[in-house]
Amino acid sequence: MVNVNDYAVIVGQGIIDELFLLAQRLQGKIIQNINSTAVGGGVAEILIRIIPLLRQLGVDARWDVIKGNERFFGITKKIHNALHGVNVEITSEDLGYFLETNRDNAQELNLYGDILFIHDSQPIALVEKKKDIGKKWIWRCHVDFTSPKQDIMNFLRSYIEKYDAAVFSAPAFAMDINLTQVLISPSIDPLSDKNKELPQETINSIMEGFGIDPNRPVITQISRFDYLKDPVGVIKAYRMCKKYIDCQLVLAGGGATDDPEGLKVLEEVKSAAADDPDIHVLLLPPASDIEINALQRASTVILQKSLKEGFGLTVAEALWKAKPVIAGAVGGIPLQITHKYSGILTHSIEGTAYYLKQLINEPEYARKLGENGREHIKNNFLITRHLRDYLLLFLSLYYEGDIIYL
Numbered sequence: 001m002v003n004v005n006d007y008a009v010i011v012g013q014g015i016i017d018e019l020f021l022l023a024q025r026l027q028g029k030i031i032q033n034i035n036s037t038a039v040g041g042g043v044a045e046i047l048i049r050i051i052p053l054l055r056q057l058g059v060d061a062r063w064d065v066i067k068g069n070e071r072f073f074g075i076t077k078k079i080h081n082a083l084h085g086v087n088v089e090i091t092s093e094d095l096g097y098f099l100e101t102n103r104d105n106a107q108e109l110n111l112y113g114d115i116l117f118i119h120d121s122q123p124i125a126l127v128e129k130k131k132d133i134g135k136k137w138i139w140r141c142h143v144d145f146t147s148p149k150q151d152i153m154n155f156l157r158s159y160i161e162k163y164d165a166a167v168f169s170a171p172a173f174a175m176d177i178n179l180t181q182v183l184i185s186p187s188i189d190p191l192s193d194k195n196k197e198l199p200q201e202t203i204n205s206i207m208e209g210f211g212i213d214p215n216r217p218v219i220t221q222i223s224r225f226d227y228l229k230d231p232v233g234v235i236k237a238y239r240m241c242k243k244y245i246d247c248q249l250v251l252a253g254g255g256a257t258d259d260p261e262g263l264k265v266l267e268e269v270k271s272a273a274a275d276d277p278d279i280h281v282l283l284l285p286p287a288s289d290i291e292i293n294a295l296q297r298a299s300t301v302i303l304q305k306s307l308k309e310g311f312g313l314t315v316a317e318a319l320w321k322a323k324p325v326i327a328g329a330v331g332g333i334p335l336q337i338t339h340k341y342s343g344i345l346t347h348s349i350e351g352t353a354y355y356l357k358q359l360i361n362e363p364e365y366a367r368k369l370g371e372n373g374r375e376h377i378k379n380n381f382l383i384t385r386h387l388r389d390y391l392l393l394f395l396s397l398y399y400e401g402d403i404i405y406l
């Protein structure tokens with residue numbers, strides 16, 4: 001288990017001392033996080049790392065997961081897609097069932113926290129309980145909110161308004177709403193299995209196990225199999241590049257328990273990959289952190305060709321490893337990449353293919369992008385900054401004028 005003091009070698013002891021000071025002021029308060037999956041996707045990824053660290057700092061942080069059946073998660077995935085601007089039909093029966101499941105969870109879950117920290121839209125309606133039990137309620141939005149479908153927004157708005165504060169990952173997601181809104185970007189944990197340094201032998205043996213040739217360029221995208229990550233677009237860009245460069249493509253990802261579309265997308269990806277032996281479609285089981293770490297480190301270029309993206313932890317993970325990254329210029333990604341300085345931002349398959357060729361052909365330029373990217377992640381998107389922002393947010397709920405009510 002990582003100790004919170006271990007981060008001092010990366011960020012300095014002053015930052016760690018400050019975290020302990022802030023945490024002290026939250027003594028006696030329970031922070032109850034609630035989301036919709038314990039495994040898979042960025043939200044679980046962050047909670048897995050941040051909860052134990054908050055606890056080490058002395059904050060009583062806990063984590064519960066709502067329950068739902070296939071129908072519920074089918075509906076929440078449609079809501080998720082509609083929030084990302086995708087045309088989907090969500091009926092009033094769907095919304096009724098969504099609310100019913102939220103109400104069942106509100107009955108079953110013990111809402112014991114002093115602060116109820118609700119993540120994303122799946123459990124958003126738990127806040128109906130606020131009128132009975134009071135407490136402080138924060139809604140943490142992890143999705144790309146730049147062009148949501150208005151009808152679903154109007155539905156969710158009536159719940160968002162009930163919260164004491166809403167947290168977004170990027171300034172572009174702010175809402176026109178009468179509510180305290182806070183900008184807190186996600187983060188990666190530099191000491192986790194996903195991001196820690198790895199011995200070269202470990203990297204080599206993992207690549208060998210996947211049958212990837214270490215002597216030819218490797219292009220990698222790590223993502224859940226989701227349309228919004230555009231895996232088929234990635235294959236098309238690779239094919240354009242492959243006409244000029246003998247390279248390999250790795251598309252690696254697992255599922256998330258709250259994402260029922262994964263298998264369908266995976267089938268489409270496999271069929272698009274056809275019988276090209278240089279396309280490696282890897283369905284990873286949960287807890288493949290070392291494998292993902294090794295794949296990222298062994299890659300020549302990392303892609304994240306998302307069409308929508310709340311933040312894109314995979315971008316931060318790759319940049320932290322000083323890798324050149326080509327990513328869609330969407331959602332939270334431009335917070336991480338300044339075009340042609342700390343990576344490449346693209347808007348099309350053709351653009352992606354063009355920059356793939358360039359970065360493979362110009363390793364010195366690619367190296368510089370990666371180095372700048374790593375510095376940017378170090379300064380802005382490590383978990384210690386995230387912890388500090390959360391502690392300040394929790395404290396702010398008890399702050400009025402210049403007095404803190406604890």
Ligand code: UDP
Nearest residue numbers: 041042043045223224253254284312313314
């Ligand atoms: N991830 C993983 N296994 C997979 C695919 C993704 O552990 O098979 C991780 C990935 O490394 C990243 C997170 O899941 O830490 C995905 O977060 P991101 O913000 O990139 O996308 P999201 O899935 O939340 O849309």
